[in-house]
Amino acid sequence: MDTAAQVVTPENIAFEYRVAGPFLRLAALLLDWLIIGVLLILVRIASAFLLSFAIANAVLLLSVFILMWFYGALFEAYWNGVTPGKAALRLRVISTDGRAVSGLQAFGRNVFRFVDLMPWVPLTVFWGIRAETSGFSGAPLFLVALLSATLTRNYRRVGDLVCGTMVIVEEREWRPQIMHVATPTVVSLARQIPDTFRVSRTLRRAVARYVERRSHLSPERRAEMARWLLEAFRGRYPQFPSVAPDLFLLALYYRIFIADRDRDEAILDQHRVQQGAQVTPLPGAPKVAV
């Protein structure tokens, strides 16, 4: 996958993340801006009720300043790389070496957002207002961020590049499972696969992906996909019976992940099959129609 970033942990193992794309991150940013807007309105209302006019204005101005420049930095520094918008989309900012962001990194990448949002189009273009001399008075076009994200690995914007950070997706994937394929036909077919047949790593992966997803495929499509493997296999072992290609892959799956190659195990299996019992399914494993 080209959207995966690898990291080696202090425990000395390598694991992979899915990197967040620019448009997921844009959604998170807009969500954060929405939150800032709502907070400012709340501050305005509350201070208007509680404080005198000038003090209320002062509070509002300071909140504008803090929220505009430090909202992201404070959340990322204290919430472990997450702002409310990112939390909603399950994104997290981390250092490129896989560690958590430091305070300086969080502050820096949020200050440099000003560059990422460039070019700023003055509002004069839209409404004929004389552009204010400073402040976020223009409309951001996000072009620098988009350009930088397309040109770098891991979709990093300028702020990320400067501070050595990246944004990843924290997925909660489905529970790990072994598909329940142990019907008598499959088991007996699996035992006919010769012991000398060694399953390579890539084949193991391909078979597992196929069996996990075959419920989404039509019977014709299954046959079409599985045919190639069966043909190659029968080229090497001509004595193997000509069965439905789909069935063959199920048998292979069974042989790889469920049944042991040892003789006695196979005999046990045979015994169970003869008695009509099935291999005990894992809790939560879905049934697969064969």
Next chain:
Amino acid sequence: MKAVERLAKRQQNWAKLDQMVEKFSTSLRFSPLQVVQFAALYRAVCADLALADAYQLPPGTISYLHRLVARAHHQLYRAKGLAFRTWSRMFFNDVPRQVLHDRCVQFAFVFFWGLFALAAFMAYRDDLFPKFADDTLGEAVMAQMEEMYGTPLKDREVSERVMMAAFYIQHNTGIGLQCFASCLLLVPGLLVVKFNALQIGAVFGYMARPETAGTENFFEFVTAHGPFELTAVVLSAGAGLRLGVSWMWTRGYSRRDAIRRALKDTLPVMGAAMVLFFGAAFIEGFISPSLLPYPIKGAVAILSSMILVAYFVVLGLRAEASDAV
């Protein structure tokens, strides 16, 4: 052992860790026992992932383990927040040393003040450059300036001063941060600095003209906070330029490392500039518009200049000396 048995044995561990990660990511209240348990589970899952290939686990399970380890990793190695304890050394040692001999700060100083002086001169000599002030500032700003300073300074309410101080913090520090950030790309940064230097310079030149109303009030107003505010602008531009230059002249580092190193040096400088902006904003809000006699305001300006010199030169030299030892 086949994958199916391995899974049956380990799945409980994984589910437990999964649960704990979810709990840890929403609240930070947990007992020492839970922490120990979490660490043990995490190491166990790391081991499972390391051996996943040897165990011949299906790829779906392996990618589940990748995600699980990643999520647990981020709960275990957390962000430390802002390290306030290291800040005093940063501000009283690293920043002055960094600024003292920094060519970029020096360049920003010359660039800003040069343009400032030029704009002030051109706006002042109406006879030589008749349209300069109009073009740079615009009629509206010029009228606003005359109106603002045309009447003598009034004593403001305290609450009104607080409001003005807040406005200056928000507005000026924002400009400083923008200067800093956009200097990363050099050209936009220099344009922002140029814009501000010309504006401020033109206002000074225009207000200094004998025929403009409110000249005395204007200079009385700007004296006190000037040193802090203008130094802060120069500092933020200089720090930004250091960053922008770092990824062009890398001095043998890779671009990424060069910019990373420059960032470590310059972010604290930007922090110092922000402190100066805050200081200037309070002086601007409370002292500059007050009815205090002019000598006192002048004294504030002299005092703040002395503080700046002491900070950058004295502390800078001391930091250098202590580093040399």
